[in-house]
Amino acid sequence: MKDVYSLSDLTNEDLLNPSGSAPARLAVIGHPVAHSKSPQLHQPALDAIGIEGRYIRLDIEPGELLEAFKRMREVGFVGANVTVPYKFEALEACSHLDPAAKALGSVNTILFGEAEEIYGFNTDGPGFIRAIREEFSVDIQDLKIMIVGAGGGAGQALATQCAREACEQLILVNRSIDKIEALSTRLLPYFESEKLSGPGERIEALAIDSPNLPELAGHCDLIVQTTSLGLKATDPSPIPNHCLQPHHLVYDTIYEPSRTQFLKTAEANGARIANGLSLLLHQGALSFEYWFPGTKPLRHMRSFQQ
Numbered sequence: 001m002k003d004v005y006s007l008s009d010l011t012n013e014d015l016l017n018p019s020g021s022a023p024a025r026l027a028v029i030g031h032p033v034a035h036s037k038s039p040q041l042h043q044p045a046l047d048a049i050g051i052e053g054r055y056i057r058l059d060i061e062p063g064e065l066l067e068a069f070k071r072m073r074e075v076g077f078v079g080a081n082v083t084v085p086y087k088f089e090a091l092e093a094c095s096h097l098d099p100a101a102k103a104l105g106s107v108n109t110i111l112f113g114e115a116e117e118i119y120g121f122n123t124d125g126p127g128f129i130r131a132i133r134e135e136f137s138v139d140i141q142d143l144k145i146m147i148v149g150a151g152g153g154a155g156q157a158l159a160t161q162c163a164r165e166a167c168e169q170l171i172l173v174n175r176s177i178d179k180i181e182a183l184s185t186r187l188l189p190y191f192e193s194e195k196l197s198g199p200g201e202r203i204e205a206l207a208i209d210s211p212n213l214p215e216l217a218g219h220c221d222l223i224v225q226t227t228s229l230g231l232k233a234t235d236p237s238p239i240p241n242h243c244l245q246p247h248h249l250v251y252d253t254i255y256e257p258s259r260t261q262f263l264k265t266a267e268a269n270g271a272r273i274a275n276g277l278s279l280l281l282h283q284g285a286l287s288f289e290y291w292f293p294g295t296k297p298l299r300h301m302r303s304f305q306q
């Protein structure tokens with residue numbers, strides 16, 4: 001059994017489904033994809049629920065995505081997760097999209113339907129809502145939220161979800177301001193109602209080195225870290241330490257390492273903290289429920305080992 005499969009493996013039964021193994025029925029598609037933890041999340045759920053099938057990693061070269069979908073359908077796949085860099089391209093290939101995928105402009109879950117149909121979903125945004133509720137017992141819609149790294153793929157998705165929930169206030173923060181100015185304009189229609197009490201716009205875009213950052217952070221309830229800073233143990237926190245205060249709920253989308261410098265600082269400053277493991281679990285469970293409606297995979301995924 002291989003750790004990572006490729007397009008050509010999809011037509012080689014001996015490689016894809018060696019004798020004695022359950023057939024490959026689900027995959028995470030990306031490029032590269034060897035690092036993906038998705039099999040460790042989904043396989044225990046498949047096994048515990050009693051669904052015969054393997055969840056594999058599929059590394060697809062640029063330009064091969066449509067062919068991969070076609071072959072996967074032919075060899076009996078139920079669906080797939082889609083990760084970087086194919087979340088946008090996958091959306092184009094879908095014949096049906098759920099509202100979250102439409103709003104976020106990307107797809108992280110596909111389900112093969114009848115004939116040529118491909119259903120596309122995005123469970124990152126809805127998974128984030130559940131993660132924040134589980135970690136902090138609060139609802140996004142009630143919060144003033146700062147997204148640090150809102151110009152990146154993950155940051156844009158979570159910012160869009162917060163806007164869809166019409167949260168109290170949304171502060172978009174990024175190193176490159178141009179990436180969030182367009183996002184801010186796109187999300188403005190979600191904030192038309194008069195909800196905010198007190199000063200400030202419902203949605204604002206701010207450079208990460210702006211002198212206004214500490215003051216605006218101080219007015220927020222939830223600060224979410226979505227930059228890639230923190231993946232390496234030596235990475236510093238992306239924002240000045242004094243931006244993180246005792247009244248804050250602080251969430252880092254990174255879960256490995258389990259405590260980035262950003263989270264360590266937040267904790268030392270007295271804030272409540274959580275890492276991205278809950279987001280990983282909830283988006284995964286939602287994907288699984290699209291493939292196998294009526295199942296309850298979350299508790300089986302909680303055994304996830306990093």
Ligand code: ATR
Nearest residue numbers: 149150151152153154174175176179227228229238
């Ligand atoms: P993507 O998610 O689109 O693949 P990425 O290159 O992984 O992008 O970066 C994700 C986010 O991390 C971006 O918001 C990026 O900021 P820029 O848009 O300004 O590039 C942010 N990021 C990466 N390294 C950073 C650093 N050293 N300091 C601050 N932000 C950083």
